[in-house]
Amino acid sequence: MPRQKQVAQVGRRTVRHATGDLEAILAELRLLVEGRHSSQQTALERYRRCPEWKHASLVLARALSARAGRRRIAYLSAPPGWLPPLV
Amino acid sequence: MPAGNAYAVPRLDGIPTEYQFTGGSDAAARLALTLISAGLADAATWAQVRGDPFAFIAGALEDFVEAHGGEELHKEFFLRLGLVSDLDPYACDGNETGLQDEMYIILEPDSAGYVVLEPTLRLLARTHPRLPITFFDLFTGALNRWVRVYDYRAALERVEQLQEWYESDPDGEQVELPGVEAAIPLCLRNKWNPLKPAAAERLLETVPNRRARVLVEAAMELNNISLKAMRPSIGQQAQERLADTNPPVPALVAVFNKHDAIEGCFDEECQGMLECTPEPNVILPLRPEDPVSVQETFRVLGVVCDVLRQAARLITVMMQLAQ
Numbered sequence: 001m002p003r004q005k006q007v008a009q010v011g012r013r014t015v016r017h018a019t020g021d022l023e024a025i026l027a028e029l030r031l032l033v034e035g036r037h038s039s040q041q042t043a044l045e046r047y048r049r050c051p052e053w054k055h056a057s058l059v060l061a062r063a064l065s066a067r068a069g070r071r072r073i074a075y076l077s078a079p080p081g082w083l084p085p086l087v
Numbered sequence: 088m089p090a091g092n093a094y095a096v097p098r099l100d101g102i103p104t105e106y107q108f109t110g111g112s113d114a115a116a117r118l119a120l121t122l123i124s125a126g127l128a129d130a131a132t133w134a135q136v137r138g139d140p141f142a143f144i145a146g147a148l149e150d151f152v153e154a155h156g157g158e159e160l161h162k163e164f165f166l167r168l169g170l171v172s173d174l175d176p177y178a179c180d181g182n183e184t185g186l187q188d189e190m191y192i193i194l195e196p197d198s199a200g201y202v203v204l205e206p207t208l209r210l211l212a213r214t215h216p217r218l219p220i221t222f223f224d225l226f227t228g229a230l231n232r233w234v235r236v237y238d239y240r241a242a243l244e245r246v247e248q249l250q251e252w253y254e255s256d257p258d259g260e261q262v263e264l265p266g267v268e269a270a271i272p273l274c275l276r277n278k279w280n281p282l283k284p285a286a287a288e289r290l291l292e293t294v295p296n297r298r299a300r301v302l303v304e305a306a307m308e309l310n311n312i313s314l315k316a317m318r319p320s321i322g323q324q325a326q327e328r329l330a331d332t333n334p335p336v337p338a339l340v341a342v343f344n345k346h347d348a349i350e351g352c353f354d355e356e357c358q359g360m361l362e363c364t365p366e367p368n369v370i371l372p373l374r375p376e377d378p379v380s381v382q383e384t385f386r387v388l389g390v391v392c393d394v395l396r397q398a399a400r401l402i403t404v405m406m407q408l409a410q
Contacts, residue, residue, distance in 0.1 A: 025133045026123065032116030032140060039138070040112065048110070 111172065115140035118170075118190065118375035122147050125378040127385055144170060148192075155389050156396030163399035164338060165197045166234075166368075174321075174328040176364060191325070192388055194369035196338045199237065199353075202402045203409035205272050205343040207302060210408065212274040214299045215290060217282050219274035224281035225306035227341065229313035230398055233391050234338035234368040239275075241337075242267045242352035265348035265355075272343055284310075302404065309397045316390040319383075321370050333363040339398075345409070 031037040035049055047053050119140045122128035128147035136142035148168055149157075160166075172190050204223070211218035230236045246264050253262050282290060287307065294300045336357075342349045369391055373384035 021134075022123075022130050025130045026120065028133075028138060029116045029120045029123075029140070033113050033120065035113055037112075037116075 112140055114172065114190075114375060115144060118373075118381070119143045119147075121375055121378050121381050125382050125385075127151065127381065151385060151388065152392055155392030156399075157392070160392060160395040160399045163202075163402040164200045164234075164395050166338060166395070167195050167197050169193045169195065174325050174367075174370065188374065189322075189325075190373055190375055191321070192369075192371040192373065192384060193367035194234070194391065195365070195367045196234075196336050199337045199357075200339040200399075200402065202339060202341050202405055203343070203345055204341055204405065206408040207405045208272050208274050208343070210296070211299050211302065212272075214294050214296050216274065216277065217279045218290075218294075218299065218303060219272070220277075220279045221281040221287055222303055222306050223275060225303075225310045226398070226401065229306075229310040229394060230339060232313045232318065233394055235335045236339045236341055237337035237349075237353050237356075238341040239267055239271055239343070239349050241356075242349040245352045245356050265351045267348045267352060270343055270348040302401070305397065305401050305404070309394065309401060312390065312397055313394045315393075316387045318369075319372060319387060321372050325370070325372065329366050331363060332366040333360060334366060335368045336360050336365045338368050339402075 028037065032040065035045075039045075040049075119128065122144065123130050128143065129150070132146050133143060136146060148170065152168060170190055170192055174191060174193075208219040208223065211222055227236050227238055242265070246267050249262075249264055253264075256262075284307065287303065291300050291303055294303075337353070340350065340353050342353075371384045371387055371391075372380075374380040
């Protein structure tokens with residue numbers, strides 16, 4: 001089924017409203033592009049974007065794996081997009 | 088814990104009950120912005136997709152295909168259009184963002200379309216001995232520029248390949264291979280060359296059979312549409328991602344008669360076509376931030392859709408002749 005489209009049809013007021021909507025949409029898209037949109041403010045999304053956070057968890061994971069008395073284990077490499085520790 | 092002898096049900100107000108993580112929303116939003124600025128997407132649909140840039144792009148692609156004859160081409164072709172940032176669907180090199188500088192619109196068949204050619208070729212042969220080969224050449228040539236057509240030439244190659252395999256097999260002599268040569272109509276087996284476009288046009292002016300004339304004119308139109316764009320180069324890096332893929336799955340199987348040897352070859356060969364991931368039929372690269380690149384990619388996509396629509400019209404007529 002073709003999707004229904006909402007377009008400005010009649011009257012100056014409607015057109016002005018549509019222009020305002022367009023600006024709002026473009027602003028929202030720019031926020032998404034810059035990673036500043038509210039949907040991107042989750043802990044996981046912030047983690048994904050923060051190299052320092054990733055590095056800190058890597059250091060922690062290495063420290064844990066290097067502790068004395070630790071059993072010999074091998075990590076599997078995690079698929080892309082998954083959370084570290086990637087050791 | 089509450090006082091008394093009662094249990095309290097904890098309240099979950101304000102706590103998210105659904106948690107989703109979608110990688111690449113920034114890249115998708117970048118493309119969505121470009122689509123709007125290039126006039127290729129209607130910003131008004133943003134509210135309908137509830138701010139999901141992936142759904143917004145999908146909607147823009149659907150609308151674009153619809154405007155280029157989507158309904159007609161879906162009658163004869165069973166294709167899936169996709170937008171990917173990596174041509175290797177099983178890539179595991181941890182590169183999340185590097186390839187998002189370039190994206191690809193890809194076209195892949197869910198299953199192959201089907202056309203029976205011989206009744207059309209017979210009709211044309213009655214008009215002029217060079218029209219069947221001219222029609223066949225125009226029809227398959229125009230389509231093969233964009234999508235893979237499985238016809239008698241692919242079947243002959245398959246038989247040759249099977250012969251080589253069986254030659255090294257002690258029991259191979261007992262195997263009966265499909266008689267593709269025998270299935271080729273006489274009008275194509277003769278050593279005629281296809282007519283050049285100008286010669287074909289001159290000949291058509293003298294053809295009294297209206298149906299034959301319309302068929303050849305439609306094939307010439309198909310050929311002209313398919314020449315309106317060139318297959319874009321996808322670059323060395325993208326080529327490397329396709330190194331381990333199978334050949335593209337055919338978008339159309341062109342047989343001479345129902346259940347003939349060509350169809351038999353296809354039925355046999357298609358069993359192994361998905362053993363490895365097949366290469367997409369069409370790969371159109373685009374740079375999401377570059378409106379010129381996106382517009383050019385959509386222009387080429389438009390040509391592909393127009394080719395498929397025109398081919399679908401021809402297939403419909405040919406299948407009516409075959410009934």
